Amino acid sequence: MTPGPRKAESSGAPVRRPAAPAEAPSEAPPGTAPSDAPGAPPEDESLALWPGSTVPLPHADLAVGGVPLSELADRFGTPAYVLDEHEVRRRCRAYLRAFPDTEVLYAAKAFLCRAMAHWVREEGLGLDVCSAGELELAVTTGFPPERIVLHGNAKSPDDLAAALRLGVGRIVIDSTSEIARLAAAVPPGGRQKVLIRVVPGISAGGHAKIRTGTDDQKFGLSVADGSAQHAIARILGQPRLEPVGLHCHLGSQITTVKPYLSAVRRLIGLLARVHDQHGITLPELDLGGGHGIAYRPGEPALDIACLAAKVRAELARGCAAAGLPVPRLVIEPGRAIAGPAGVVLYRVLAVKQTGAHRFVAVDGGMSDNPRPALYGVRYAPRLVGRRSAAAPEAVTVVGRHCEAGDVLASDVRLPGDIRPGDLLAVPVAGAYHLSMASGYNLVGRPPVVAVVDGRARLLVRRESFADIQERDIGL
Numbered sequence: 001m002t003p004g005p006r007k008a009e010s011s012g013a014p015v016r017r018p019a020a021p022a023e024a025p026s027e028a029p030p031g032t033a034p035s036d037a038p039g040a041p042p043e044d045e046s047l048a049l050w051p052g053s054t055v056p057l058p059h060a061d062l063a064v065g066g067v068p069l070s071e072l073a074d075r076f077g078t079p080a081y082v083l084d085e086h087e088v089r090r091r092c093r094a095y096l097r098a099f100p101d102t103e104v105l106y107a108a109k110a111f112l113c114r115a116m117a118h119w120v121r122e123e124g125l126g127l128d129v130c131s132a133g134e135l136e137l138a139v140t141t142g143f144p145p146e147r148i149v150l151h152g153n154a155k156s157p158d159d160l161a162a163a164l165r166l167g168v169g170r171i172v173i174d175s176t177s178e179i180a181r182l183a184a185a186v187p188p189g190g191r192q193k194v195l196i197r198v199v200p201g202i203s204a205g206g207h208a209k210i211r212t213g214t215d216d217q218k219f220g221l222s223v224a225d226g227s228a229q230h231a232i233a234r235i236l237g238q239p240r241l242e243p244v245g246l247h248c249h250l251g252s253q254i255t256t257v258k259p260y261l262s263a264v265r266r267l268i269g270l271l272a273r274v275h276d277q278h279g280i281t282l283p284e285l286d287l288g289g290g291h292g293i294a295y296r297p298g299e300p301a302l303d304i305a306c307l308a309a310k311v312r313a314e315l316a317r318g319c320a321a322a323g324l325p326v327p328r329l330v331i332e333p334g335r336a337i338a339g340p341a342g343v344v345l346y347r348v349l350a351v352k353q354t355g356a357h358r359f360v361a362v363d364g365g366m367s368d369n370p371r372p373a374l375y376g377v378r379y380a381p382r383l384v385g386r387r388s389a390a391a392p393e394a395v396t397v398v399g400r401h402c403e404a405g406d407v408l409a410s411d412v413r414l415p416g417d418i419r420p421g422d423l424l425a426v427p428v429a430g431a432y433h434l435s436m437a438s439g440y441n442l443v444g445r446p447p448v449v450a451v452v453d454g455r456a457r458l459l460v461r462r463e464s465f466a467d468i469q470e471r472d473i474g475l
């Protein structure tokens with residue numbers, strides 16, 4: 001990506017965007033352009049996908065949360081994830097505003113650390129977890145277990161034991177075989193609320209690998225082949241399980257409302273069948289997450305306000321037609337809350353011209369961001385901390401790992417004089433980066449630094465060589 005036009009480059013202090021009007025825009029739903037960033041639309045359009053606090057500084061630096069990125073790189077090293085606390089909180093509030101009377105669960109798999117759990121809880125969201133690890137971490141921050149929902153297509157005995165011991169609000173049943181196993185784990189006299197994960201037979205999502213609404217995949221219970229109906233009958237035969245609703249998660253990176261409306265219609269159909277067959281009304285409908293965001297300028301994002309309005313209308317219409325009460329709505333956004341609040345910083349280590357290709361190799365790679373390798377996702381890195389007059393050239397930003405496919409950003413435009421020592425910053429790095437980071441090549445995972453109001457605070461420290469060595473028992 002070409003560094004965009006800068007403004008107000010004369011003073012050394014972070015230049016703030018105009019203050020947000022007191023009312024709505026700063027709380028506009030995530031994903032709605034141009035108010036995706038808080039306050040007025042960004043002065044510099046090339047910063048539209050960056051956290052709302054991002055401002056240009058002298059020497060082509062950027063400040064996020066009032067802290068210059070080059071200062072963060074010097075202080076915390078690279079690679080490093082930077083998270084704008086205000087942006088996370090603003091996105092949580094925007095969801096609550098767009099979805100009144102809805103339980104909004106933040107999907108912890110997108111990114112979780114203690115501070116994140118704390119912010120999300122303070123903002124009034126619940127949590128969707130899919131392991132004992134995510135659950136226990138959240139609970140250590142005082143997250144009320146009753147506001148937590150446990151997911152997973154293969155929950156381990158430890159996952160179920162932790163959920164029951166800590167008293168999570170609901171457990172999502174994902175397979176028939178799980179029913180008896182869960183019922184047996186519930187202590188005598190206890191009754192666990194459960195949701196049933198339903199596969200509605202809808203194809204939606206940004207990449208085949210992240211589509212979970214089609215019948216032929218590993219998650220949930222299909223309506224088409226009757227397994228969902230069969231599972232519900234089985235659950236009703238288990239006195240220690242209390243079915244409270246249906247759940248579906250269509251996939252991730254969904255940028256249109258239509259698939260959600262199809263899901264609502266199919267789930268209402270199933271609610272009606274359950275009512276007719278068993279004489280019960282399940283009071284909850286959990287539509288999962290999957291709300292798509294843009295990673296590069298010009299990419300589409302799901303319009304959350306539109307989603308909220310249309311889902312509510314479809315629920316009201318469908319339930320009235322089926323003679324059912326409107327169920328309580330639950331949603332589980334992850335990416336749309338954490339993703340745009342994060343930036344990742346890399347230092348350039350090598351620049352190489354091979355034939356037609358110019359490679360810019362940085363000190364991170366697929367171990368801190370496997371998403372390009374997994375899903376072919378494209379990012380928009382930007383040179384920060386140094387002004388360049390060189391014309392932009394097409395380059396491929398690659399990582400440091402022993403894989404030809406370790407590409408972080410293919411065919412992006414960076415100044416032609418890019419060189420070792422330069423700092424690159426990549427926006428929209430808050431979701432599914434650290435949470436999917438690996439230990440490949442024994443490279444320690446990067447730290448997470450929170451920025452807010454001109455202050456930087458380490459949330460998760462860098463994984464050191466000592467950390468890695470400690471786990472290795474030796475000969």
Ligand SMILES: Cc1ncc(COP(=O)(O)O)c(C=O)c1O
Pocket residue numbers: 107109110128151249251252253288289290291332333334335336
């Ligand atoms: C059950 C469930 N809920 C919520 C999410 C969050 O999805 P996203 O981060 O795309 O909003 C996921 C992940 O795709 C999921 O599997």
Ligand SMILES: N[C@@H](CCCC[NH3+])C(=O)O
Pocket residue numbers: 109210252371431432436
């Ligand atoms: N991890 C994926 C999406 C799947 C989300 C989890 N169900 C991503 O980075 O986009």
